[in-house]
Amino acid sequence: MPVSATIPSILPASSLLRLKSLEDRITYKYSQDRIDQGLDQDGNEIEDPTLHQFRQGENLAEYHANMQWLLRLLAKLEGAAPPQEDDDEEELDNNRDEGADMGSVAKKTAVRTKETPQEAEYRLQHEILTERVASCLTHFCGRAASGAMTRTWTYKTTPPQSLHIHDPSFIGGDVGFKTFGSAYLLSKHIVHGDIPQLEPWTSSSPSSLAASLPLPKTLELGSGTGLVGFAATLVSNPQGPRVILSDYHPNVISTLRRNSSLNHLDLRCDIRLLDWRNILQRRKRRQNAWQYNSDTSNGKQPTTEYDNVTKTPSAVEADSDQEISEQDRMDLILGAEIVYDHGHAELVAHVVDEYLKRDLISEDIAIPLARRRPAFHIMFPIRKTHADVIADFDFWMDKIGLVDCRQAKEWGREDGETTFLYHWREYVRKEHLDRNVA
Structure with a gap:
């Protein structure tokens, strides 16, 4: 085993330089600078000569060449690996089974496992280098194969505000393991004051009308890593x-708690378990209970399919202690990348209807209606493969009585790589569309 403790003794300097170049490209790929890099109105990247080095090697041939090189590098590191303690223990077990002289075997093993400082340093550097090469290889296989990462998202406010978000590995997180591009875009709109229900508190010099508005109750659905919800927490009134x-x-939920602590927001936000399927089931049970009561007592038809149904112990089970109370309606509901399956379309529509407040936030007509009406803001990428899912979502939102009063589209990146046209919608109840509503 080499006795040198320096990394160049394990790999040549040229390999180390190439490895560092790949690491820089990977770091930039996931950085906010890359994600924020300008796109024109057609979604094409605005050229910046200073970024040329990071675009080199992005063609398919170079991608495969880098993959093959990293695999060869791992094989070379395997050949240069120091002996492991497990190997020594296995040898000891084998010799014991073969009836060898245990005293001589133990003495030999003790000599081998007693490393010099140089050998211990070599082992450490070899492990670090192997981890670096393996990490590059996993990132070339895609975000789902890569390990955990913690990124800082900085918003251009005065003064600047930041959030630290840990994305777990795919295996460790299973779902909600990454911060989606739609979450970042929606969080920017929140922090920059583009959400009417939060605007009085995101403004650097709020108007006197803010004092007339009650502090809003806000819920994020399908939080994932929590960037959207923590952004709303960041700009909300601490007294609210x-x-x-x-x-x-x-x-x-575990990831959300970790990120809450990472940003010192534990006292300003709640992290709750919420299964949308339970909400839909409860609503259907209430509807069935109403139909039964109507048949037996000629009850009056409720205003909507799922409203104004009196709960009875036999008809509706008690809510889970961990879930949000059905009675706790919200002024603002947020969701990013939460409609990507046909089942989600119906579920999200019912959950929003269940939790979104039915009355105006304030009756003061001096305050613009956009600030006074409860709303649901959603951001999602426009994918041709998911057009039927969004059409299904539109159907259910209209059926429930929620309409989009505002739409906007903008280009953005998914992890600094794939470019999407993102759709932002604000939904309100149909009765709140009337400009003259008091």
């Missing part, structure tokens, strides 16, 4: 209700 971040998967 806690922002609620929700998801259905225990692994995601």
